[in-house]
Amino acid sequence: MDPVSQLASAGTFRALKEPLAFLRALELLFAIFAFATCGGYSGGLRLSVDCVNKTESNLSIDVAFAYPFRLHQVTFEVPTCEGKERQKVALIGDSSSSAEFFVTVAVFAFLYSLAATVVYIFFQNKYRENNRGPLIAPGLILPARDTEPLIWNKHMGNRDFIVTVVFSFLWLVGSSAWAKGLSDVKVATDPKEVLLLMSACKQPSNKCTAVHSPVMSSLNTSVVFGFLNFILWAGNIWFVFKETGWHSSGQRYLSDPMEKHSSSFNQGGYNQDSYGSSSGYSQQASLGPSSDEFGQQPSGPASFTNQI
DSSP: OOHHHHHHHTTGGGGGGSHHHHHHHHHHHHHHHHHHHHHTOEEEEEEEEEOSSGGGOEEEEEEEEETTOOGGGOEEEEEOSSTTOEEEEEOOOOOHHHHHHHHHHHHHHHHHHHHHHHHHHHSHHHHHHHHHOOOOOTTOOOOHHHHHHHHHHTTHHHHHHHHHHHHHHHHHHHHHHHHHHHHHHHHHTOHHHHHTTOSGGGSTTSEEEEEEOOOOHHHHHHHHHHHHHHHHHHHHHHHHHTTSHHHHHHHHHHHHHHHHHHHHHHHHHHHHHHHHHHHHHHHHHHHHHHHHHHHHTTHHHHHHHHHO
Protein backbone atom coordinates (compact mmCIF):
# COMPACT_ATOMS: atom_id res chain seq x y z
CA MET A 1 0.00 0.00 0.00
CA ASP A 2 1.38 3.43 -0.99
CA PRO A 3 1.98 6.10 1.69
CA VAL A 4 -1.00 8.22 0.58
CA SER A 5 -3.37 5.26 0.96
CA GLN A 6 -1.92 4.46 4.37
CA LEU A 7 -2.46 8.03 5.54
CA ALA A 8 -5.99 8.05 4.17
CA SER A 9 -6.81 4.72 5.82
CA ALA A 10 -5.39 5.98 9.11
CA GLY A 11 -7.77 8.92 9.03
CA THR A 12 -5.14 11.60 8.54
CA PHE A 13 -7.28 13.49 6.04
CA ARG A 14 -10.26 13.64 8.37
CA ALA A 15 -9.18 17.19 9.18
CA LEU A 16 -10.44 18.27 5.74
CA LYS A 17 -13.98 17.62 6.97
CA GLU A 18 -13.61 20.42 9.49
CA PRO A 19 -14.27 24.03 8.40
CA LEU A 20 -10.77 25.26 9.27
CA ALA A 21 -8.88 22.86 7.00
CA PHE A 22 -11.62 22.68 4.36
CA LEU A 23 -11.61 26.46 3.85
CA ARG A 24 -7.81 26.45 3.69
CA ALA A 25 -7.98 23.87 0.90
CA LEU A 26 -10.50 26.02 -0.98
CA GLU A 27 -8.27 29.06 -0.51
CA LEU A 28 -5.42 27.05 -1.99
CA LEU A 29 -7.40 26.19 -5.13
CA PHE A 30 -8.95 29.62 -5.59
CA ALA A 31 -5.55 31.30 -5.25
CA ILE A 32 -4.24 29.10 -8.09
CA PHE A 33 -7.18 30.09 -10.30
CA ALA A 34 -6.72 33.77 -9.44
CA PHE A 35 -3.06 34.13 -10.43
CA ALA A 36 -3.30 31.66 -13.31
CA THR A 37 -6.16 33.49 -15.04
CA CYS A 38 -4.47 36.87 -14.59
CA GLY A 39 -0.74 36.16 -14.79
CA GLY A 40 -1.04 33.79 -17.72
CA TYR A 41 -3.15 36.04 -19.93
CA SER A 42 -2.16 37.04 -23.44
CA GLY A 43 -4.55 38.50 -25.95
CA GLY A 44 -4.82 40.80 -28.91
CA LEU A 45 -6.99 42.51 -31.44
CA ARG A 46 -6.95 42.81 -35.22
CA LEU A 47 -7.65 45.94 -37.24
CA SER A 48 -8.12 46.66 -40.93
CA VAL A 49 -7.22 49.86 -42.83
CA ASP A 50 -8.58 50.05 -46.39
CA CYS A 51 -7.07 53.02 -48.20
CA VAL A 52 -8.34 54.59 -51.40
CA ASN A 53 -5.16 53.36 -53.01
CA LYS A 54 -5.48 49.63 -52.44
CA THR A 55 -1.75 49.09 -52.62
CA GLU A 56 -1.33 51.09 -49.44
CA SER A 57 -3.99 49.19 -47.50
CA ASN A 58 -3.35 46.77 -44.67
CA LEU A 59 -6.29 44.52 -43.92
CA SER A 60 -4.66 42.60 -41.07
CA ILE A 61 -3.03 44.66 -38.33
CA ASP A 62 -2.42 42.56 -35.23
CA VAL A 63 -1.97 44.19 -31.84
CA ALA A 64 -0.87 41.78 -29.09
CA PHE A 65 -0.62 42.51 -25.39
CA ALA A 66 -0.21 40.42 -22.25
CA TYR A 67 0.41 40.49 -18.52
CA PRO A 68 1.53 42.77 -16.80
CA PHE A 69 -0.37 45.11 -19.17
CA ARG A 70 2.16 47.87 -19.76
CA LEU A 71 0.10 49.01 -22.70
CA HIS A 72 2.10 52.16 -23.36
CA GLN A 73 4.97 49.87 -24.40
CA VAL A 74 2.82 48.02 -26.97
CA THR A 75 3.52 49.55 -30.38
CA PHE A 76 2.52 48.66 -33.93
CA GLU A 77 2.76 50.19 -37.39
CA VAL A 78 -0.19 51.20 -39.57
CA PRO A 79 -0.42 52.73 -43.06
CA THR A 80 -1.05 56.46 -43.41
CA CYS A 81 -2.67 56.07 -46.85
CA GLU A 82 -0.30 58.82 -48.02
CA GLY A 83 2.22 56.91 -50.05
CA LYS A 84 4.50 54.40 -48.40
CA GLU A 85 4.78 56.22 -45.11
CA ARG A 86 4.00 54.23 -42.00
CA GLN A 87 2.74 55.49 -38.64
CA LYS A 88 3.97 54.01 -35.38
CA VAL A 89 1.13 53.83 -32.84
CA ALA A 90 1.26 52.90 -29.16
CA LEU A 91 -1.58 51.92 -26.87
CA ILE A 92 -2.50 54.13 -23.94
CA GLY A 93 -2.35 53.17 -20.27
CA ASP A 94 -0.36 51.17 -17.73
CA SER A 95 -2.14 48.72 -15.41
CA SER A 96 0.97 46.82 -14.39
CA SER A 97 0.93 47.97 -10.75
CA SER A 98 -2.56 46.68 -9.97
CA ALA A 99 -2.06 43.47 -11.98
CA GLU A 100 1.28 42.64 -10.38
CA PHE A 101 -0.02 43.41 -6.89
CA PHE A 102 -2.99 41.11 -7.47
CA VAL A 103 -0.80 38.26 -8.70
CA THR A 104 1.69 38.75 -5.85
CA VAL A 105 -1.08 38.50 -3.25
CA ALA A 106 -2.41 35.38 -4.98
CA VAL A 107 1.01 33.69 -5.04
CA PHE A 108 1.77 34.38 -1.38
CA ALA A 109 -1.75 33.35 -0.38
CA PHE A 110 -1.24 30.09 -2.27
CA LEU A 111 2.05 29.39 -0.49
CA TYR A 112 0.63 30.15 2.95
CA SER A 113 -2.54 28.14 2.31
CA LEU A 114 -0.41 25.19 1.18
CA ALA A 115 1.72 25.33 4.33
CA ALA A 116 -1.31 25.81 6.60
CA THR A 117 -3.16 22.91 4.98
CA VAL A 118 -0.20 20.61 5.55
CA VAL A 119 -0.06 21.67 9.20
CA TYR A 120 -3.80 21.16 9.67
CA ILE A 121 -3.75 17.70 8.09
CA PHE A 122 -0.55 16.19 9.47
CA PHE A 123 0.03 18.18 12.68
CA GLN A 124 -3.50 19.04 13.77
CA ASN A 125 -3.24 17.59 17.28
CA LYS A 126 0.01 19.39 18.00
CA TYR A 127 -1.42 22.60 16.54
CA ARG A 128 -4.39 22.56 18.88
CA GLU A 129 -2.47 21.43 21.95
CA ASN A 130 0.09 24.19 21.54
CA ASN A 131 -2.57 26.86 21.07
CA ARG A 132 -4.00 26.18 24.51
CA GLY A 133 -0.70 27.02 26.15
CA PRO A 134 0.79 25.38 29.23
CA LEU A 135 -2.11 24.52 31.52
CA ILE A 136 -0.73 23.85 35.00
CA ALA A 137 -3.12 22.37 37.52
CA PRO A 138 -2.80 23.32 41.23
CA GLY A 139 0.01 21.36 42.84
CA LEU A 140 1.29 20.09 39.46
CA ILE A 141 4.67 21.23 38.15
CA LEU A 142 5.58 20.13 34.62
CA PRO A 143 9.24 19.43 33.81
CA ALA A 144 11.13 21.99 31.76
CA ARG A 145 11.36 19.65 28.77
CA ASP A 146 7.55 19.50 28.64
CA THR A 147 6.82 23.20 29.08
CA GLU A 148 9.37 24.60 26.63
CA PRO A 149 7.73 23.23 23.44
CA LEU A 150 4.34 24.46 24.64
CA ILE A 151 5.63 27.94 25.45
CA TRP A 152 7.51 28.12 22.14
CA ASN A 153 4.45 27.13 20.05
CA LYS A 154 1.51 28.42 22.05
CA HIS A 155 1.18 31.50 19.80
CA MET A 156 0.92 29.48 16.58
CA GLY A 157 -2.83 30.00 16.36
CA ASN A 158 -2.46 33.71 17.15
CA ARG A 159 -0.05 34.16 14.25
CA ASP A 160 -2.38 32.19 11.99
CA PHE A 161 -5.24 34.51 12.96
CA ILE A 162 -3.20 37.67 12.27
CA VAL A 163 -2.04 36.36 8.88
CA THR A 164 -5.62 35.46 7.95
CA VAL A 165 -6.84 38.97 8.76
CA VAL A 166 -3.96 40.53 6.78
CA PHE A 167 -4.62 38.36 3.72
CA SER A 168 -8.33 39.16 3.88
CA PHE A 169 -7.49 42.85 3.68
CA LEU A 170 -4.95 42.29 0.90
CA TRP A 171 -7.43 40.30 -1.16
CA LEU A 172 -10.01 43.07 -0.84
CA VAL A 173 -7.55 45.80 -1.83
CA GLY A 174 -5.90 43.75 -4.58
CA SER A 175 -9.17 42.63 -6.14
CA SER A 176 -10.62 46.13 -6.08
CA ALA A 177 -7.47 47.63 -7.61
CA TRP A 178 -7.29 44.95 -10.28
CA ALA A 179 -10.98 45.40 -11.14
CA LYS A 180 -10.27 49.09 -11.80
CA GLY A 181 -7.11 48.19 -13.73
CA LEU A 182 -9.01 45.70 -15.87
CA SER A 183 -11.58 48.36 -16.68
CA ASP A 184 -8.76 50.61 -17.92
CA VAL A 185 -7.33 47.75 -19.99
CA LYS A 186 -10.69 47.16 -21.66
CA VAL A 187 -11.00 50.81 -22.58
CA ALA A 188 -7.42 51.05 -23.88
CA THR A 189 -7.74 47.91 -26.02
CA ASP A 190 -11.18 48.70 -27.38
CA PRO A 191 -10.80 48.60 -31.21
CA LYS A 192 -12.89 51.76 -31.60
CA GLU A 193 -10.53 53.64 -29.27
CA VAL A 194 -7.46 52.26 -31.03
CA LEU A 195 -8.75 53.31 -34.47
CA LEU A 196 -8.99 56.89 -33.22
CA LEU A 197 -5.21 56.88 -32.73
CA MET A 198 -4.57 56.32 -36.48
CA SER A 199 -4.23 59.30 -38.76
CA ALA A 200 -5.51 57.33 -41.76
CA CYS A 201 -8.80 56.62 -40.01
CA LYS A 202 -9.47 60.36 -39.59
CA GLN A 203 -9.92 60.68 -43.34
CA PRO A 204 -13.46 59.83 -44.48
CA SER A 205 -12.20 58.36 -47.75
CA ASN A 206 -10.40 55.55 -45.94
CA LYS A 207 -12.26 52.66 -44.34
CA CYS A 208 -11.04 51.44 -40.94
CA THR A 209 -12.70 48.48 -39.24
CA ALA A 210 -12.09 46.11 -36.34
CA VAL A 211 -11.66 42.52 -37.46
CA HIS A 212 -11.95 41.06 -33.92
CA SER A 213 -11.79 42.34 -30.35
CA PRO A 214 -9.69 40.90 -27.50
CA VAL A 215 -11.22 38.15 -25.39
CA MET A 216 -11.34 39.21 -21.74
CA SER A 217 -13.20 36.25 -20.23
CA SER A 218 -10.20 34.91 -18.31
CA LEU A 219 -9.44 38.36 -16.89
CA ASN A 220 -13.04 38.73 -15.77
CA THR A 221 -12.73 35.33 -14.11
CA SER A 222 -9.61 36.46 -12.26
CA VAL A 223 -11.51 39.36 -10.70
CA VAL A 224 -14.30 37.01 -9.64
CA PHE A 225 -11.81 34.63 -8.05
CA GLY A 226 -10.16 37.58 -6.32
CA PHE A 227 -13.35 38.58 -4.52
CA LEU A 228 -14.18 34.93 -3.82
CA ASN A 229 -10.79 34.62 -2.14
CA PHE A 230 -11.62 37.66 -0.02
CA ILE A 231 -14.91 36.05 1.05
CA LEU A 232 -13.15 32.78 1.90
CA TRP A 233 -10.38 34.41 3.93
CA ALA A 234 -12.78 36.76 5.72
CA GLY A 235 -15.15 33.88 6.50
CA ASN A 236 -12.28 31.81 7.84
CA ILE A 237 -11.32 34.47 10.40
CA TRP A 238 -13.82 33.16 12.95
CA PHE A 239 -12.74 29.53 12.65
CA VAL A 240 -9.09 30.51 13.01
CA PHE A 241 -9.88 32.75 15.98
CA LYS A 242 -11.49 29.82 17.79
CA GLU A 243 -8.11 28.05 17.71
CA THR A 244 -6.18 30.97 19.21
CA GLY A 245 -5.03 31.39 22.77
CA TRP A 246 -7.05 34.59 22.96
CA HIS A 247 -10.31 32.71 22.49
CA SER A 248 -9.44 30.03 25.04
CA SER A 249 -8.22 32.60 27.57
CA GLY A 250 -11.43 34.57 27.09
CA GLN A 251 -13.46 31.48 27.86
CA ARG A 252 -11.37 30.86 30.99
CA TYR A 253 -11.90 34.45 32.12
CA LEU A 254 -15.64 34.03 31.67
CA SER A 255 -15.72 30.74 33.57
CA ASP A 256 -13.55 31.92 36.49
CA PRO A 257 -16.08 34.42 37.95
CA MET A 258 -18.81 31.77 37.79
CA GLU A 259 -16.60 29.28 39.59
CA LYS A 260 -15.67 31.87 42.21
CA HIS A 261 -19.30 32.76 42.70
CA SER A 262 -20.33 29.14 43.15
CA SER A 263 -17.43 28.45 45.49
CA SER A 264 -18.23 31.53 47.60
CA PHE A 265 -21.85 30.46 47.76
CA ASN A 266 -20.86 27.03 49.02
CA GLN A 267 -18.52 28.56 51.57
CA GLY A 268 -21.24 30.94 52.68
CA GLY A 269 -23.64 28.05 53.25
CA TYR A 270 -21.02 26.15 55.16
CA ASN A 271 -20.27 29.12 57.41
CA GLN A 272 -23.95 29.70 57.99
CA ASP A 273 -24.42 26.13 59.14
CA SER A 274 -21.42 26.34 61.38
CA TYR A 275 -22.60 29.66 62.67
CA GLY A 276 -26.04 28.22 63.36
CA SER A 277 -24.67 25.26 65.16
CA SER A 278 -22.31 27.37 67.24
CA SER A 279 -25.01 29.87 68.10
CA GLY A 280 -27.33 27.06 69.08
CA TYR A 281 -24.64 25.65 71.26
CA SER A 282 -24.06 29.02 72.92
CA GLN A 283 -27.79 29.45 73.46
CA GLN A 284 -27.94 26.09 75.15
CA ALA A 285 -24.94 27.02 77.25
CA SER A 286 -26.49 30.30 78.26
CA LEU A 287 -29.80 28.60 78.95
CA GLY A 288 -28.19 26.11 81.33
CA PRO A 289 -27.15 28.62 83.98
CA SER A 290 -30.50 30.36 83.89
CA SER A 291 -32.25 27.07 84.66
CA ASP A 292 -29.88 26.54 87.56
CA GLU A 293 -30.59 29.97 88.88
CA PHE A 294 -34.27 29.31 88.55
CA GLY A 295 -33.85 26.11 90.54
CA GLN A 296 -32.14 28.01 93.33
CA GLN A 297 -34.90 30.63 93.70
CA PRO A 298 -37.16 28.56 96.08
CA SER A 299 -34.31 28.41 98.57
CA GLY A 300 -34.97 32.02 99.45
CA PRO A 301 -38.57 31.60 100.70
CA ALA A 302 -37.68 28.34 102.44
CA SER A 303 -35.00 29.98 104.52
CA PHE A 304 -37.39 32.85 105.38
CA THR A 305 -39.98 30.34 106.68
CA ASN A 306 -37.42 28.67 108.83
CA GLN A 307 -36.49 32.00 110.35
CA ILE A 308 -40.09 32.70 111.18
